[in-house]
Amino acid sequence: MKNVLLTGANGLLGQKLVYALKSRNDIELLATGIGQNRLIDQANYSFQSLDITNKTEVDQTVKQFSPHVIINCAAMTNVDACELSQNQCWDINVNGVKYLTNAGAKLGSHFIHLSTDFVFDGEDGPYNESDTPNPLHFYAKSKLESEKIVIENCVNWSIARTIIIYGITDNMSRSNLVLWAKGEIEKGNTINVVNDQFRSPTLAEDLATGCISIMDKNAYGLFHLSGPTRYSILEMVYMVAEFYNLDKSLINPVSSKSLNQPAKRPLVTGFDISKAKKELNFNPVDFLAGIEIMDRQLKTQNEY
Ligand SMILES: NC(=O)c1ccc[n+]([C@@H]2O[C@H](COP(=O)([O-])OP(=O)(O)OC[C@H]3O[C@@H](n4cnc5c(N)ncnc54)[C@H](OP(=O)(O)O)[C@@H]3O)[C@@H](O)[C@H]2O)c1
Numbered sequence: 001m002k003n004v005l006l007t008g009a010n011g012l013l014g015q016k017l018v019y020a021l022k023s024r025n026d027i028e029l030l031a032t033g034i035g036q037n038r039l040i041d042q043a044n045y046s047f048q049s050l051d052i053t054n055k056t057e058v059d060q061t062v063k064q065f066s067p068h069v070i071i072n073c074a075a076m077t078n079v080d081a082c083e084l085s086q087n088q089c090w091d092i093n094v095n096g097v098k099y100l101t102n103a104g105a106k107l108g109s110h111f112i113h114l115s116t117d118f119v120f121d122g123e124d125g126p127y128n129e130s131d132t133p134n135p136l137h138f139y140a141k142s143k144l145e146s147e148k149i150v151i152e153n154c155v156n157w158s159i160a161r162t163i164i165i166y167g168i169t170d171n172m173s174r175s176n177l178v179l180w181a182k183g184e185i186e187k188g189n190t191i192n193v194v195n196d197q198f199r200s201p202t203l204a205e206d207l208a209t210g211c212i213s214i215m216d217k218n219a220y221g222l223f224h225l226s227g228p229t230r231y232s233i234l235e236m237v238y239m240v241a242e243f244y245n246l247d248k249s250l251i252n253p254v255s256s257k258s259l260n261q262p263a264k265r266p267l268v269t270g271f272d273i274s275k276a277k278k279e280l281n282f283n284p285v286d287f288l289a290g291i292e293i294m295d296r297q298l299k300t301q302n303e304y
Contacts, residue, residue, distance in 0.1 A: 002027050004215070005067035005109075007052055007100065008074030009033040012176065013114065015169040016208035017071060018045060030065050033074070038171040052096030062103035069215050070104045071112045072097065075143075077174070079118070082139035083262040093142035094149065101153035111154040112214055117163040117199065117226070119144045122266020125198065126230060129222040129275055137263035158214045160207070163226040163269060164236075166290065167204030168297045177201065178294060181237045185246040195234040195253040200226040200270045203290035206282075213280040223276050227284050230270035236287060243291050 004021060008014040009031035015038075018031045022045040031037070032050035039047075050061050052074045062070070075093050076082055082089035097113065104111050117125070118140035119133035135141045150157050166176045175183070184191045202225065210225040231239070234253050241248045256265055276282035285293065 002068045003066055004029050004069045004071065005062065005065055006031045006071045006073065007033070007050060008072070009047065010035075010038045010171075010173065011073055011077075012165055012167055012169055012172070012174070012204050013207055013211075014073040015039055016167065016204045017073065017211060020205075020208050020212060021045070030061075030067070032061065038173075040170045052100055053091045055099045058096075058099040059103050062100070062107070062109075066107055067104065067109050069110045069112065070100060071211060071215070072100055073114055075114065076139070079137060079139045079265075080262045082142065083137055086138050089138060089142050093139070094145045097146040097149050098153070101150055105153050105155070108155065110156045110158070110215065110218060111150055112158045112160065112211055113146065113150045114211075115143045115147050115159050115161040116140065117161060117269040117271065118266060119147070119161065120266055120269055122197075122268050125266075125268040126200070126270035126272050127224065128272040129224055136266055139263060156218070156220065158219055159222050160211055160214060160225045161222065161271070162202050162207050163271060164199045164201040165204050165207060166201055166294065168294050168301065169204070177233070177236060178240050178291060181240045182244055182246070185241055185250050186244075188250070190250045190252055191237070192252050192254045192259065193234045193237045194256050194259065195232055196256050196267055197233050197265055198230050198268045198270060199233065200228065200230045201236060201287050201290070202226045203285055203293060205293070206284035206290075210276060210280055210282045210284075213282065217280065219279055223280065224271035224273050225276050225282060225284075226271040226273060227287060227290065228273065229286050231287065239287060240291060243288070243295070
């Protein structure tokens with residue numbers, strides 16, 4: 001039996017991992033998150049409130065549960081909010097990781113951490129695991145620093161970098177590209193969408209499957225886990241509109257510069273995922289297939 005401690009369990013990836021792991025009879029799952037459990041299905045696993053910036057709480061939880069594996073999905077993920085609230089961002093994305101890795105290292109736990117394509121500057125994507133990071137904004141700097149801490153503090157570590165996660169979960173605290181575009185256009189709102197940023201969008205279930213492969217294979221090191229195809233953000237939003245038969249005239253193509261966002265985004269990222277394909281049998285769906293999967297989930301959710 002493996003004890004698996006999951007942080008950030010209320011988040012998009014966290015929830016997918018809970019649902020994927022909770023029924024496995026070789027795993028004892030302790031899901032943790034800020035505040036109450038927001039998942040609808042609370043059977044077959046334990047939930048405990050855990051703020052990863054609280055060192056005492058982290059130490060106690062890790063000591064009591066003795067995890068063989070820690071999967072850290074907790075993070076401050078809103079890039080512009082991180083730019084504007086840098087202390088809070090550092091506390092969650094860096095100090096929290098310090099506390100978790102220090103506590104886990106005492107037990108020799110396998111530490112699985114999540115990071116981002118934003119560690120790269122977007123000058124010449126797609127990127128593979130040996131490319132050199134050059135973060136452009138504060139969120140990216142905090143995530144790169146967290147990677148360094150994981151590598152320094154843990155003997156048995158894995159870092160899964162990913163790109164634009166989309167999916168549907170219970171009681172979501174944040175939207176994502178697909179839901180945002182669908183929601184705004186359905187309301188009849190015009191949306192400004194950048195035509196000069198290129199990414200490989202990742203279905204949350206695929207990312208969860210990749211993380212579970214890392215755990216099951218005890219795979220070590222850096223892995224790039226994203227969807228298989230790169231699109232501009234504008235192309236992705238057009239695909240969402242096309243799928244739902246929405247009014248495309250409400251989509252207003254703009255340049256990144258014109259948006260004047262607090263955090264400067266890298267332009268061209270995307271990943272070379274051949275290492276994950278080979279070592280983890282990672283086989284993510286393309287964006288259109290991912291939208292179809294999400295749509296089926298939305299329909300089921302609306303039946304309740
Ligand atoms: N989303 C993306 O497009 C994307 C892209 C690249 C990389 N990533 C990385 O992938 C990972 C998972 O992302 P995600 O999309 O699942 O993010 P998410 O939905 O924002 O989930 C993050 C979770 O962390 C929780 N959290 C925040 N502060 C915490 C604290 N101090 N202690 C414990 N939990 C805390 C949040 O709580 P609340 O729910 O209460 O806010 C949330 O449930 C993150 O490491 C992120 O940096 C994400």
